[in-house]
Amino acid sequence: SAVISQKPSRDICQRGTSLTIQCQVDSQVTMMFWYRQQPGQSLTLIATANQGSEATYESGFVIDKFPISRPNLTFSTLTVSNMSPEDSSIYLCSVEDGTRARQYFGPGTRLTVT
Amino acid sequence: KQEVTQIPAALSVPEGENLVLNCSFTDSAIYNLQWFRQDPGKGLTSLLLIQSSQREQTSGRLNASLDKSSGRSTLYIAASQPGDSATYLCAVTSTGGGNKLTFGTGTQLKVEL
Numbered sequence: 261s262a263v264i265s266q267k268p269s270r271d272i273c274q275r276g277t278s279l280t281i282q283c284q285v286d287s288q289v290t291m292m293f294w295y296r297q298q299p300g301q302s303l304t305l306i307a308t309a310n311q312g313s314e315a316t317y318e319s320g321f322v323i324d325k326f327p328i329s330r331p332n333l334t335f336s337t338l339t340v341s342n343m344s345p346e347d348s349s350i351y352l353c354s355v356e357d358g359t360r361a362r363q364y365f366g367p368g369t370r371l372t373v374t
Numbered sequence: 375k376q377e378v379t380q381i382p383a384a385l386s387v388p389e390g391e392n393l394v395l396n397c398s399f400t401d402s403a404i405y406n407l408q409w410f411r412q413d414p415g416k417g418l419t420s421l422l423l424i425q426s427s428q429r430e431q432t433s434g435r436l437n438a439s440l441d442k443s444s445g446r447s448t449l450y451i452a453a454s455q456p457g458d459s460a461t462y463l464c465a466v467t468s469t470g471g472g473n474k475l476t477f478g479t480g481t482q483l484k485v486e487l
Contacts, residue, residue, distance in 0.1 A: 302478060356473060361406075362408065364420060366417055
């Protein structure tokens with residue numbers, strides 16, 4: 261199974277600023293996923309990041325708000341731009357162990373926007 | 375659009391009791407279904423994965439079943455322990471949705487001494 265770390269684990273940010281979340285995997289993976297979990301809600305997929313190509317965003321999420329980088333097969337970043345209190349959530353990255361196989365999740369980044 | 379629902383939303387049981395968590399999904403065209411547990415501040419842990427061709431999977435005290443045609447899955451936890459207290463999430467990978475997971479609403483389980 262993959263071991264995934266995220267930085268930061270939590271942060272408190274001011275409205276209008278941006279935060280970049282890092283996701284590091286201990287093995288090479290093709291696809292990485294970014295999810296958001298709003299307070300009291302389940303997880304919603306933001307985008308899928310493949311190395312060497314543009315991220316694919318789900319309906320309701322746009323690149324200007326959530327730019328993603330995927331410079332290699334073990335690392336990805338998600339930036340939450342121009343933050344508002346509605347962006348307060350837990351952000352999680354995940355990877356897939358093979359095609360349509362188990363997904364493994366990082367510990368998440370708890371973001372609070374004031 | 376795939377929708378996943380879990381019942382009950384919350385459950386409190388005494389230690390030692392056997393329990394069943396329920397998951398239903400609206401579109402039976404799935405590749406697989408996964409059960410996760412979520413502990414506060416610790417992300418998600420994958421518990422079981424059932425392929426669409428399978429009927430059940432077992433891991434220790436956990437047994438998950440899948441009835442794809444009716445759009446239902448159950449997670450059976452035997453001899454519950456306080457350490458089982460967590461939120462349990464089911465998620466499906468739909469055939470028309472790439473590799474993305476659609477998550478259920480979760481069941482918050484508390485096992486009391």
